Amino acid sequence: MRISQELIDEIVAHSRDDLPNECCGLIGGVDGTAASVHRARNAAATWLRYELHPSDQIRIMNTIEDDGEELVGIYHSHTKSEAYPSQTDINLAENWPDPLYLICSLENSDEPIVRAFAIRDGAVEEVELHVG
Ligand SMILES: [Zn+2]
Numbered sequence: 001m002r003i004s005q006e007l008i009d010e011i012v013a014h015s016r017d018d019l020p021n022e023c024c025g026l027i028g029g030v031d032g033t034a035a036s037v038h039r040a041r042n043a044a045a046t047w048l049r050y051e052l053h054p055s056d057q058i059r060i061m062n063t064i065e066d067d068g069e070e071l072v073g074i075y076h077s078h079t080k081s082e083a084y085p086s087q088t089d090i091n092l093a094e095n096w097p098d099p100l101y102l103i104c105s106l107e108n109s110d111e112p113i114v115r116a117f118a119i120r121d122g123a124v125e126e127v128e129l130h131v132g
Pocket of ligand 1: 077084089103
């Protein structure tokens with residue numbers, strides 16, 4: 001997936017803003033290139049997992065469609081663990097296998113790490129992020 005540094009920075013900023021909880025949001029784009037990052041509320045409001053707020057999800061999906069984009073990614077933060085999907089994340093992805101899953105780890109708060117994964121049929125495959 002191609003993504004600009006500005007959008008990566010926005011995901012990191014959201015991850016920091018929502019501490020101590022996990023944050024989550026959606027990424028719009030065209031042909032696998034990210035074009036927009038949309039913050040959603042974490043309805044679970046915990047650092048243990050994320051749950052896209054249902055009304056935010058509907059509103060953002062409409063915005064992405066109105067902008068002529070499609071959903072290319074779902075992002076969330078890991079506040080205390082590495083940027084790798086948890087079993088909870090893998091279970092959650094069962095219902096939505098098409099978008100890529102971006103995880104921003106703040107495990108080392110000075111060095112946030114964002115990685116991307118395809119999660120399909122319970123299998124995790126890292127996808128390279130082309131930043132710039
Ligand atoms: Zn997670």
